Each structure stands twice: as C-alpha cells, then as structure tokens.
Amino acid sequence: MxxxxxxxxxxxxxxxFALSPLWETQELVRTLKRPERHGYHVRRLRRIRGAAAALDLTPLWLLMPRRGHSPDWLCPPPGQPAATFEEEIAAVRAADPDAARADTARSLADTPGALDSPRGRVWLADPVRMIEELSGLLEEVWHTLVEPDWPxxxxxxxxxxxxxxxxxxxxxxxxxxxxxxxxxxxxxxxxxxxxxxxxxxxxxxxxxxxxxxxxxxxxxxxxxxxxxxxxxxxxxxxxxGLAAEPAARVPDALVRLLGRGRAAVLTALDDPATTSALAHRLGLAPSSVSAQLTTLRDAGLLVSRRYGHQVLYERTPLGIALAAVHDQG
Structure with missing residues (x-):
C-alpha cells in the first residue's frame, strides 16, 4: 500500500539532506532483532555478536514491532545536516514526558501483550524514568557497537x-x-x-x-x-562494499607507477571519502594519508570538495582509469 x-x-x-548517527544506532538494533533480512551486514553482525550479546536490547526491541509504529520521540529527525550523536541523544533526553508516554503507548499497542507487560506498565506510569532508561541504552549501543565504525x-x-x-x-x-x-x-x-x-x-x-x-x-x-x-x-x-572482503593487495603495476602509499589510497577510493575515513580504512596515520591525497590531487587523479565541516576526495576520470589497472604479474 x-x-x-x-x-x-x-x-x-x-x-x-541529512545524516543521523542516532538513526543508524536504532536501525542496527532493529537489524540485530531480525538479522535474516539484512544480507549485506552478515560480516558486521558476526564481528559484533559478542559485544551485542553483552547488552540487554530487549527494551528497545519491545518498541520495534514487526508491523506498526516505532516511537518518534526515541529517534527524532536530525535538526541539522550532520548532527553528532551527542546532539541527537540530548534531544531524546529532552523529550516531553507526556508526549513520549502517548507515543510509546501507541507503539506498545502494536506488539501483542506489550502494553500490559511489566516493563510497559512501568514506562507508562513513569515516563521520565522511561526516557532516561532508553536514552541511556541507546548511548551504550552507540559507544559499543556503532561509534568504532562511524568514520x-x-x-x-x-x-x-x-x-x-x-x-x-x-x-x-x-x-x-x-x-x-x-x-x-x-x-x-x-x-x-x-x-x-x-x-x-x-x-x-x-x-x-x-x-x-x-x-x-x-x-x-x-x-x-x-x-x-x-x-x-x-x-x-x-x-x-560493506559485505565485500577487502582486497588482498594493491595491483603491482599501480604500485610501480605511483608508489605503494599513493596506490593504496587511490585504490581505496571506490566511493568518495574523507582523510580520516581513509586512514581508518587503511590503518594508516591521517597525516600520511593527507600527504598522499594532496599529491594525487595535484597530479589530477583526485578532486576534493567540502561538505559541511568535512572534505571529501574522489577520483577524476584519469584516477578511475588508473585504479582499474590490473596486475600483469
């Protein structure tokens, strides 16, 4: 429909446009509830399985009906294009208790038995406590499961x-x-x-x-x-690309042409990325990656553009052609 x-x-x-670390945190929790629907995330779910098992996610799962309403107050739309998690979770903690109670009651009604469950009754009787409990749990999920991979x-x-x-x-x-x-x-x-x-x-x-x-x-x-x-x-x-295994190595022909560091950076730019994201992806110091990016840009292989406080790098047509070079042995 x-x-x-x-x-x-x-x-x-x-x-x-906007992006939301809080939304991704909530949706990861939803993915953990129904992992069979999310084939692209199998490797990630396998990697975080132990850390996720140490968290009690059942309070959040209670508000994620298979079909029905999830509370808007628990993950409000981002107020700015690139809000931080800290800014977003502060908005959750500032939710109006009466509005949060009504929103939560509607969500609980979409899961059989949830409205009359012990947790549901406690939440509706004390929405201030509910807000603190759920915002604290979201914060714990963020720091444990999402923040390490956020770049x-x-x-x-x-x-x-x-x-x-x-x-x-x-x-x-x-x-x-x-x-x-x-x-x-x-x-x-x-x-x-x-x-x-x-x-x-x-x-x-x-x-x-x-x-x-x-x-x-x-x-x-x-x-x-x-x-x-x-x-x-x-x-x-x-x-x-999140589901793909990382490339075993950079093509030798590209290494001979550009040098190993610059070849690795150019090869890693399948999608536009920031210096910090590339450093995280390649396991290199940001200063080293920054120097390689500058050289590649000056050579006409990359272009850069600013998005908010971030600078994104992407390949030019020449850079795309070079990155397609295959090792000839």
Missing amino acids: PSRLHFGEADFLKCR GLRALLEADIAFHSRRLAEVGLGGLLPEISSRCGWHAGTLTVEWRGEHERHLGGQGLVLMPSVFGWPDVMCSYEPPWQPTLVYPARGIG
Whole structure:
C-alpha cells in the first residue's frame, strides 16, 4: 500500500539532506532483532555478536514491532545536516514526558501483550524514568557497537549525499526521487512511496528531509508524523562494499607507477571519502594519508570538495582509469 506526500510551493524550498548517527544506532538494533533480512551486514553482525550479546536490547526491541509504529520521540529527525550523536541523544533526553508516554503507548499497542507487560506498565506510569532508561541504552549501543565504525559509515553516507545533491541539481526533485528507489514515484507534486501501510500527508511548508541509511537497507521509509518534520529514509549507495572482503593487495603495476602509499589510497577510493575515513580504512596515520591525497590531487587523479565541516576526495576520470589497472604479474 502506498504512502503519499503532497508538496506545496513552499515545500520545495525546504527540502534538505541529512545524516543521523542516532538513526543508524536504532536501525542496527532493529537489524540485530531480525538479522535474516539484512544480507549485506552478515560480516558486521558476526564481528559484533559478542559485544551485542553483552547488552540487554530487549527494551528497545519491545518498541520495534514487526508491523506498526516505532516511537518518534526515541529517534527524532536530525535538526541539522550532520548532527553528532551527542546532539541527537540530548534531544531524546529532552523529550516531553507526556508526549513520549502517548507515543510509546501507541507503539506498545502494536506488539501483542506489550502494553500490559511489566516493563510497559512501568514506562507508562513513569515516563521520565522511561526516557532516561532508553536514552541511556541507546548511548551504550552507540559507544559499543556503532561509534568504532562511524568514520567509515559516515564517509559512505556523506558520499551518498554528495552524489544525490549533484543529481538534484541536474534533474530536480521530481527526477531525483524515483532514482533514489524504485519504490518511489513522482507525479504532479506528489511523492508516492510503496511502503507498509497507507499514509497521506500534506507537507504544509515543512519540506522533506532526505536521509540515506546504512542499516535501514533495503527499506524506504516515510518516517515521522506531525509535529515532526517529514523524512524519507532510503538505502545509501555503496553498501554492497560493506559485505565485500577487502582486497588482498594493491595491483603491482599501480604500485610501480605511483608508489605503494599513493596506490593504496587511490585504490581505496571506490566511493568518495574523507582523510580520516581513509586512514581508518587503511590503518594508516591521517597525516600520511593527507600527504598522499594532496599529491594525487595535484597530479589530477583526485578532486576534493567540502561538505559541511568535512572534505571529501574522489577520483577524476584519469584516477578511475588508473585504479582499474590490473596486475600483469
């Protein structure tokens, strides 16, 4: 069944991209609940299995019905394009207790028996305690399971936003949205999303947040109801690389041409990335990677562009051609 979002003239001026470490934290918890649906993340789930088992995720799972409502207050839409986890979890802790109680009761009602469970009754009787308990658990999940990998995840999300921002400039919003996912359609100012449940909303001048997600794959979600800003969450480009084994080595021909350090950096740039993300990926010092990036850029093999506080590097056509060089033995 489709969800329909109707755009007015003012909404086109308030569409924006954002990424959310809090959203990825929540969606990783959801993935751990139903790992069979997320083939791209098998290696990651296997790697974090022990750390995840040490956490009690059942309170969060209780608010993630298989079909139904998850509380908006527990993961509000990001207020800025690249909010930090600390900024987002502060907004969760500042949730209005009465609104959080009503939102939680609606979610519990979508899981048989949850509304009358001991935990459900305690939460609804003391929403202040509930807010502190759940925000603390999300913070623990972030520090244990997500934060160590965040530089690479953030680089992938930033690369997606950079790509789709260019496409927005080239084809406009009506052309971009169907490209984001085959489940999205656009006609006469209305976005139609094939998603579970039927939903209709006039944006009313709030615009739309476009938010790529790693752990939300493969779903496209029309998330958040009034008073929250409407948000379309879609699968980020390039997550197939997360499931791939890293290359055994850099091609020898490329090493002979560029030197081992520069060849490794150029080969690692399958998707645009920041200096810190590349350093994390390659296990090198950021200063060393920075020097290699500067040389490659000066040679015309890379270009750089700023996104917020980050600088992303990507290959030029010449850089793409060189990275395709195969070892001839």
